[in-house]
Amino acid sequence: MMSRGRFRKTALVVGLSFLYLPILSMIVFSFNNSRLVTVWDAAHSPTLKWYSALLSNGHILDAAWLSIRIAAVTATLSVVLGTVAGLVLARFGPFRGRALLAGLTTAPLVMPEVITGLSMLLLFVALEHAIGWPDGRGFVTITIAHVTFCLSYVTVVVQSRLAGFDDSLEEAALDLGARPARVFFSITLPLILPAIISGWLLAFTLSWDDVVISQFVAGPSASTLPMVIFSKVRLGVSPDVNALASIMVAVVALCVVCSTLWMRRLERRRQLEEQMARAAGG
Amino acid sequence: MSDRTIDRGAEYVRIEAVTKRFGDFVAVDQVSLSIKRGEIFCLLGGSGCGKTTLLRMLAGFETPSAGRILIDGQDMAAIPPYERPVNMMFQSYALFPHMTVARNVAFGLEQEGLAKADIERRVQEMLEIVQLRDYAQRKPHQLSGGQRQRVALARALVKRPKLLLLDEPLGALDKKLREQTQFELINLQEKLGVTFIVVTHDQEEAMTLATRIGVMNKGQIVQVGTPTEIYEFPNSRFVADFIGSVNIFEGSLVEDEPDHVRIRCEELDAPVFVSHGISAAPEARVVVAIRPEKIGMSRDRPTVTDNVAHGVVKEIAYMGDISVYLVRLDGGRMVRVTIPNTERQTDERIVWDESVYLSWQPAAPVVLST
Numbered sequence: 001m002m003s004r005g006r007f008r009k010t011a012l013v014v015g016l017s018f019l020y021l022p023i024l025s026m027i028v029f030s031f032n033n034s035r036l037v038t039v040w041d042a043a044h045s046p047t048l049k050w051y052s053a054l055l056s057n058g059h060i061l062d063a064a065w066l067s068i069r070i071a072a073v074t075a076t077l078s079v080v081l082g083t084v085a086g087l088v089l090a091r092f093g094p095f096r097g098r099a100l101l102a103g104l105t106t107a108p109l110v111m112p113e114v115i116t117g118l119s120m121l122l123l124f125v126a127l128e129h130a131i132g133w134p135d136g137r138g139f140v141t142i143t144i145a146h147v148t149f150c151l152s153y154v155t156v157v158v159q160s161r162l163a164g165f166d167d168s169l170e171e172a173a174l175d176l177g178a179r180p181a182r183v184f185f186s187i188t189l190p191l192i193l194p195a196i197i198s199g200w201l202l203a204f205t206l207s208w209d210d211v212v213i214s215q216f217v218a219g220p221s222a223s224t225l226p227m228v229i230f231s232k233v234r235l236g237v238s239p240d241v242n243a244l245a246s247i248m249v250a251v252v253a254l255c256v257v258c259s260t261l262w263m264r265r266l267e268r269r270r271q272l273e274e275q276m277a278r279a280a281g282g
Numbered sequence: 283m284s285d286r287t288i289d290r291g292a293e294y295v296r297i298e299a300v301t302k303r304f305g306d307f308v309a310v311d312q313v314s315l316s317i318k319r320g321e322i323f324c325l326l327g328g329s330g331c332g333k334t335t336l337l338r339m340l341a342g343f344e345t346p347s348a349g350r351i352l353i354d355g356q357d358m359a360a361i362p363p364y365e366r367p368v369n370m371m372f373q374s375y376a377l378f379p380h381m382t383v384a385r386n387v388a389f390g391l392e393q394e395g396l397a398k399a400d401i402e403r404r405v406q407e408m409l410e411i412v413q414l415r416d417y418a419q420r421k422p423h424q425l426s427g428g429q430r431q432r433v434a435l436a437r438a439l440v441k442r443p444k445l446l447l448l449d450e451p452l453g454a455l456d457k458k459l460r461e462q463t464q465f466e467l468i469n470l471q472e473k474l475g476v477t478f479i480v481v482t483h484d485q486e487e488a489m490t491l492a493t494r495i496g497v498m499n500k501g502q503i504v505q506v507g508t509p510t511e512i513y514e515f516p517n518s519r520f521v522a523d524f525i526g527s528v529n530i531f532e533g534s535l536v537e538d539e540p541d542h543v544r545i546r547c548e549e550l551d552a553p554v555f556v557s558h559g560i561s562a563a564p565e566a567r568v569v570v571a572i573r574p575e576k577i578g579m580s581r582d583r584p585t586v587t588d589n590v591a592h593g594v595v596k597e598i599a600y601m602g603d604i605s606v607y608l609v610r611l612d613g614g615r616m617v618r619v620t621i622p623n624t625e626r627q628t629d630e631r632i633v634w635d636e637s638v639y640l641s642w643q644p645a646a647p648v649v650l651s652t
Contacts, residue, residue, distance in 0.1 A: 171343055172376035174363040176390035176441065186389075190380045273424045 023249060030242035037237045050243035060228060060244065067208055067225040070139060074146040075203035079196055081147070082154025082203075087188075089155070090162035091170075106156065108149040117216030120145045124217060137219035145217045146207040153206065154199035161195035162188075294319040294477050295340070295445065300349030302335050309335040311501035312349070319444075322471055322478040324488040327498035328524070333481045336498075337447050340479065341370045353445060364393070369443040373450040375434035377422040383433050384409070384418040390441040408440040411470070428459050435467075439474065448480045452487055464490050485525050489513070497521050519650050522571040529577070529617050531570045538564050543649065544588070545570055549615040555588035557644035562651060569650040574618040576646040579607065579638050590641045593617065595634055605631075609638060 031046030173183040211226045295317040302310040310332040317323045325333040338344045342363035351358045391401045409415045412432040452460045488495050489509045496506045505517045516522035533547030545554040597608035607619045
């Protein structure tokens with residue numbers, strides 16, 4: 001019989017391997033010299049040749065740039081609309097049609113992506129026939145489609161942040177003579193800023209790795225990065241995709257580690273200051 | 283200074299038959315009040331009695347379902363919170379967590395569009411008054427409870443309101459700090475000549491702060507009066523019971539004269555003699571309320587035939603300044619008696635299970651209709 005401590009360690013190793021072994025092997029193979037993805041060329045590895053090949057591949061760089069632009073615009077639009085929706089749901093009381101609005105804003109969360117994509121495509125085609133806009137499919141149509149589902153996530157995040165904070169802060173500002181618009185910009189907005197930032201990042205990530213909806217609403221001239229990777233892999237996995245994916249993993253990991261460290265430092269400083277205030281008394 | 287010489291006694295706030303309904307629930311029911319300039323008026327009541335709703339209507343966060351609120355003769359119906367000559371100190375203090383103490387205090391003045399130098403000066407003055415000058419650059423979470431309370435007060439007072447609304451102003455402070463802050467509040471109020479309306483559930487707080495108290499129950503004002511009037515002459519069983527502790531006996535009138543009455547209570551052997559007339563029908567059922575500190579206690583039978591009862595001491599709580607005795611009367615009823623501990627000698631004190639006589643002056647009982 002295994003001891004308790006050893007069982008725990010084994011469980012941890014197995015669990016982590018299950019999650020991260022695939023990613024680790026992908027990163028290792030991105031330094032492989034061989035053309036064959038699954039054969040390790042021990043003589044000439046590791047090498048950075050797939051990374052340099054990537055940098056000279058205009059097709060992939062274009063797709064990456066398009067993806068970044070779409071994700072940034074999507075995230076920004078989603079944050080503006082999602083904040084307004086979250087604010088209305090959390091602060092405007094039981095107005096007529098509130099339940100309908102709440103249901104409709106969160107419906108895309110559970111809607112199958114295939115259906116969202118297909119309905120979007122049909123709408124864009126019909127619109128193009130009727131009023132001549134959107135003229136072809138590409139950046140604009142992908143962005144609109146992404147906003148429709150990213151919006152829901154931002155709304156939920158903002159709404160829960162608003163529900164968690166004291167209404168009397170806004171009332172106090174009104175009481176001190178601030179008009180409602182002023183109250184929003186100097187009190188509410190700064191306080192929900194963390195939620196807005198995490199909503200933005202969430203929307204950016206969702207838009208960045210969406211394949212299904214983009215597939216429906218993208219035209220022949222516009223391919224996002226996930227679409228390019230997907231189509232390349234269908235023809236057989238090539239090592240430069242490994243390199244590309246490794247870079248993406250590295251960037252994401254770096255962002256997560258930095259933000260975690262930063263948040264922890266803020267939290268620790270705050271706790272320390274609160275302790276000092278309590279100790280000082282009075 | 284001219285703004286300190288205020289015209290005390292003139293009516294400043296007038297509440298006319300104000301009612302507030304939330305669906306079927308009546309939170310405030312036909313309340314009418316007149317509050318004078320320079321008063322500290324306390325709305326006192328248990329939770330859910332409507333006192334906070336009334337305060338929120340004065341601030342403009344709720345609109346009355348019926349009735350009118352006038353401040354300085356002006357109807358407040360169409361005036362939003364940000365245009366009322368009223369400031370409020372919130373129970374949670376509601377300090378803006380992302381601003382420093384100085385910015386919190388300056389916020390209200392910035393809305394008035396004052397010059398930067400003026401704002402700076404008035405904020406400094408105000409922080410001086412509440413003794414927080416050294417804390418101007420701190421954030422709210424870096425302050426203790428008492429300091430936060432003072433920031434909230436400074437932020438509300440820096441706008442020089444004519445009327446300050448305070449929602450449980452001392453509720454979040456510990457006992458020692460409360461007592462100290464109570465007197466600071468009174469001093470500040472006298473110095474600045476602001477009218478205070480304070481909401482509280484704490485009768486002790488109301489007694490020390492208030493010039494007048496309005497006791498609320500189930501959305502209605504039950505009694506309005508000075509702290510002494512409320513305590514010594516409660517007008518109902520609810521008020522007598524709610525303020526302080528009281529022994530209540532039910533009984534019926536047996537002798538009804540213009541200058542005195544006699545009441546027979548089933549739970550007392552001797553009749554209760556009250557040295558003033560009351561307005562009640564003969565033979566009517568009445569309630570006699572006697573405060574614990576107005577009852578005397580002795581081992582020997584007093585030489586009176588009225589206002590006396592016999593019992594056995596069942597519980598003693600020594601509180602330092604006073605001792606509280608619970609005495610079981612021969613009829614089985616428990617009576618609360620408080621005796622001041624005027625002497626340090628303890629041998630003479632009455633102890634557990636001693637047989638005692640309780641007696642009180644003819645002026646002590648308050649007679650209430652049931």
